[in-house]
Amino acid sequence: MLEEGFLDAQLDEIVNLSVLYDFYGELLNDRKKQIFEDYYLNDLSLSEIAEGLKISRQGVHDIVKRCSRELWDYETKLSLVKKFGEVKQKVSNIKAYCDEVIKSGNLTKINEIEMLADDILKEL
Numbered sequence: 463m464l465e466e467g468f469l470d471a472q473l474d475e476i477v478n479l480s481v482l483y484d485f486y487g488e489l490l491n492d493r494k495k496q497i498f499e500d501y502y503l504n505d506l507s508l509s510e511i512a513e514g515l516k517i518s519r520q521g522v523h524d525i526v527k528r529c530s531r532e533l534w535d536y537e538t539k540l541s542l543v544k545k546f547g548e549v550k551q552k553v554s555n556i557k558a559y560c561d562e563v564i565k566s567g568n569l570t571k572i573n574e575i576e577m578l579a580d581d582i583l584k585e586l
């Protein structure tokens with residue numbers, strides 16, 4: 463029986479690659495995009511993809527690995543996913559501060575809201 467941690471790691475990898483693909487998928491050529499989508503998004507096996515494309519199962523495996531590596535390389539160089547996460551967290555903080563101000567009437571969080579908004583604008 464597989465360990466739960468192993469399955470969690472596999473799911474995390476699939477989720478991470480899906481997010482990377484959302485950001486950088488258009489940078490892959492059409493063939494790589496189709497193979498990546500078939501494998502990760504459409505849940506086709508390597509054999510099914512290989513049969514449809516008339517290439518070897520190993521060839522499909524190599525392309526899937528190459529795509530994954532390219533997506534991670536794009537993130538390493540461009541950090542768009544990381545930046546998106548940071549902006550998302552700042553917007554979440556702004557929302558929480560606004561809720562706090564509305565509920566309490568205490569305006570001391572306004573400066574923090576303004577600083578977070580300025581940070582976001584600088585990043586864009």
